[in-house]
Amino acid sequence: ALTRALRGILKGFEDKGDYQRIQVLELIFVKGVANKDVAKQLKITEQQVANIRFGAIRKITEQVKEAGLPMEVFPELNEETLQ
Numbered sequence: 101a102l103t104r105a106l107r108g109i110l111k112g113f114e115d116k117g118d119y120q121r122i123q124v125l126e127l128i129f130v131k132g133v134a135n136k137d138v139a140k141q142l143k144i145t146e147q148q149v150a151n152i153r154f155g156a157i158r159k160i161t162e163q164v165k166e167a168g169l170p171m172e173v174f175p176e177l178n179e180e181t182l183q
Contacts, residue, residue: 105163109156120144124152 106129113121123142127133128149135153139146164173 101164101167101169102160104167105160106156108163109159121152124149125156128153129156 106125110122110125113119120142124138124144127138127141128135133141135149136146139149142149
């Protein structure tokens with residue numbers, strides 16, 4: 101479910117030619133770079149980085165729920181932890 105969700109998110113960005121969002125997610129999720137450092141590296145605001153990250157996590161959460169997986173599988177995606 102997680103792979104499917106990420107693949108869908110990245111495909112959507114690629115289809116739109118929005119490679120900056122792909123870079124943001126790669127730096128955050130693959131390389132573990134902090135939001136402020138991603139912002140500095142890509143010359144965008146920290147708020148933009150946070151919005152991209154939050155949107156991706158929201159979509160992943162929705163897809164995990166749609167897959168019928170219990171949220172205990174991914175407790176960090178729990179609604180309370182996202183607020």
